[in-house]
Amino acid sequence: MQKNETGSGATAPDTTGGPARLSVALLQAENRRLREQLDGLIAEARLNQDKLRRFDQLERKVIGAASLAGLLDTLLQDYPALFELDCVTVALVDAQYEAARILGEGSASQPGGLLFLHSEQPLQQLYAAGARPLLGAPTAAHEFLFEGQSATPGSVALLPLVHRGAFIGSLNLGSRDATRFATGSSTDFLERLAALVAVCLDSALATERLKLAGLTDGLTGVHNRRYFESRCLEEVQAARRSTQPLVCLLLDVDHFKRINDTHGHPAGDAVLRYVARLIRAQLRGSDVVARYGGEEFVMLLPATPLPAALDTAERIRRVIAAQSMPVQVAEPLRITVSIGAALLPGEGEVDAAVLAAALVQRADQALYAAKQGGRNRVLAAD
Numbered sequence: 001m002q003k004n005e006t007g008s009g010a011t012a013p014d015t016t017g018g019p020a021r022l023s024v025a026l027l028q029a030e031n032r033r034l035r036e037q038l039d040g041l042i043a044e045a046r047l048n049q050d051k052l053r054r055f056d057q058l059e060r061k062v063i064g065a066a067s068l069a070g071l072l073d074t075l076l077q078d079y080p081a082l083f084e085l086d087c088v089t090v091a092l093v094d095a096q097y098e099a100a101r102i103l104g105e106g107s108a109s110q111p112g113g114l115l116f117l118h119s120e121q122p123l124q125q126l127y128a129a130g131a132r133p134l135l136g137a138p139t140a141a142h143e144f145l146f147e148g149q150s151a152t153p154g155s156v157a158l159l160p161l162v163h164r165g166a167f168i169g170s171l172n173l174g175s176r177d178a179t180r181f182a183t184g185s186s187t188d189f190l191e192r193l194a195a196l197v198a199v200c201l202d203s204a205l206a207t208e209r210l211k212l213a214g215l216t217d218g219l220t221g222v223h224n225r226r227y228f229e230s231r232c233l234e235e236v237q238a239a240r241r242s243t244q245p246l247v248c249l250l251l252d253v254d255h256f257k258r259i260n261d262t263h264g265h266p267a268g269d270a271v272l273r274y275v276a277r278l279i280r281a282q283l284r285g286s287d288v289v290a291r292y293g294g295e296e297f298v299m300l301l302p303a304t305p306l307p308a309a310l311d312t313a314e315r316i317r318r319v320i321a322a323q324s325m326p327v328q329v330a331e332p333l334r335i336t337v338s339i340g341a342a343l344l345p346g347e348g349e350v351d352a353a354v355l356a357a358a359l360v361q362r363a364d365q366a367l368y369a370a371k372q373g374g375r376n377r378v379l380a381a382d
Contacts, residue, residue, distance in 0.1 A: 054082050055189055059196055068102055068204040069111070075171060075197065076113045086151035087174040089113040092201075093120045093167055102208045104285050115147065120167035127160050127167075133190045134158040136183035138174070145172045154178035157187075159194035163202045171197055217291040219269055220276035228290035228298055232356045235288070235300050239344055240352070246344040247309035249299040250363040251279070251316070254336045254375040256295035263333065271335055274325060282316045298360065306343045306380060313339045313378045321376060336376035340367030343381075 061078055065071035072090060080088045092099050094116040103114070117123070126141060127134065138146070138156045146153065153174030161169040171194060175181060215227035223231070232248075239246035253259075253275060260268040272295065279289050279297060288300040301309045317337055325333035342362035349355050362381040370379040 052189075055193065058082055059193070062196060062200050065200065065204065068099065068201075068208050071200055071204050072103075072111045072114060076111050079173075083173075085173050086176045087113070087146060087149040087153060089115065089145055089149065089172045089174075091115050091117055091123070091145055091170040091172065093117045093123070093169055095119055098209065099205065102205075102212070113149070115145070117169075123160065123167040123170055126158070126170070131160045131162045131167075133160070133187045133194065135181040135185055135187065137178065142172075145170060146174060149174070151176060155181040157181040157190060159190055159197075161194055161198040161201060163198045168198060168201060217276075220273050220291050222276045222280065222297070223288065223290035225290060225292055225298075228288065228292065228300075229356075231288050231290075232300060232360070233352055235302055236344060236356045236359065237352045239302065240350075240355075242303075243346070244303040245305050245346075246359070247301045247304050247306055248342050248344075248359045248363040249301065249309065249313050249339055250292065250341075250360065250367045251275075251297045251299070251313075251337050251339045252367055252371065253295040254338055254371070259333070259335075267333070271325060271333070274323075275320060275335065275337065278320050278323065279316055282312060282319060298363070306341065309341055309343075310378060310380060313341055317376065317378055338367060338370040338375045339378045340364060340370055341378065341380040342366060 058074070058079060061074045062071065065074055075090055076088055079085065090113060092114070094100055095118055097116075100116050103111075122144070135157050136155060138153050142156055142158065145158065146156075151174065154176050155174075155178050157173040159171040159173070160167060161171060173181070215223055217224045235246055238244075253271065256268065256271070259271055272291070276289070276291065276297065279299070283289060283299065283301075286302055290298050292298040301312065304312070317339055321334070321336050323335070325335055340363045342359055342365075344355065344359050349358070366379045366381040370377050373379065
């Protein structure tokens with residue numbers, strides 16, 4: 001055995017600094033780990049800050065929406081763009097068809113991604129006892145919320161829209177990324193957004209109801225003359241710009257005074273409501289119908305040639321004449337109507353207000369001729 005300098009058999013002490021180097025290496029590894037952890041926290045903070053900025057931007061748009069249509073456009077168009085979502089839909093509980101009627105009026109089509117529910121029952125079943133967002137993989141129970149969407153989501157976030165204890169809708173987010181909306185993820189931002197959207201939706205619907213109350217005939221539910229005169233001016237201006245035809249139809253219920261005198265005013269009111277419903281059933285979403293006064297109804301058919309408009313008028317006349325009025329009278333009550341039609345001239349007067357007045361006047365003249373000719377007929381102005 002080789003001895004050391006002291007002459008003994010003991011091992012010489014380590015003077016190479018091995019434990020010190022090990023300690024430094026451990027400290028460096030720990031520093032790297034902490035640095036990585038810190039970098040991750042900073043990145044997450046920046047991500048949350050960016051997410052908060054985008055949510056703030058979205059919330060401002062939601063709050064600032066000037067109408068129900070504007071609010072839905074924000075949710076269905078701006079939201080997916082801001083948050084890189086593959087599909088967004090909104091389901092509205094619309095038992096009385098109010099929202100559908102508000103959004104369906106006029107020439108603008110309803111927003112894509114919007115669906116109407118006849119009651120809140122489907123949402124009650126979907127969200128069960130809770131009213132919290134549902135995150136995770138899509139299931140068969142979610143399919144009706146994404147019907148007609150081109151993208152098939154890999155994960156979804158369903159946000160219940162609840163106001164005053166009742167479901168008024170559901171905001172539905174979809175992403176092709178199966179990990180985007182993982183079950184168990186934090187929903188603080190989404191819950192805040194859902195509460196805000198629910199309040200804004202309820203407010204927008206209330207505002208639209210007030211607008212309709214001032215522009216709707218209380219008896220028949222169609223527009224009133226005030227609305228028609230404003231809309232007629234708009235349609236005349238649009239027709240002149242686009243060079244598309246515009247036809248006005250003026251309808252009068254034949255022998256209406258006799259109905260009132262024979263069967264009473266309640267029967268007369270029922271006749272007007274029934275006629276209004278039959279007229280609306282024959283028109284397109286872009287067409288306009290209003291009660292013009294008394295037993296007269298007026299219609300505007302944009303982008304419609306006169307022959308096609310006359311076909312529509314004749315169809316309305318036939319449908320009404322073929323029906324037996326469902327009112328409580330001694331004998332079946334059959335109704336007929338006379339209709340006058342006028343086409344907006346393609347040239348001439350440039351003042352839209354003058355053109356609109358002349359259009360209705362010519363339809364009125366054609367209506368008068370139809371009544372003079374025996375009633376229950378359709379005539380076009382010369």
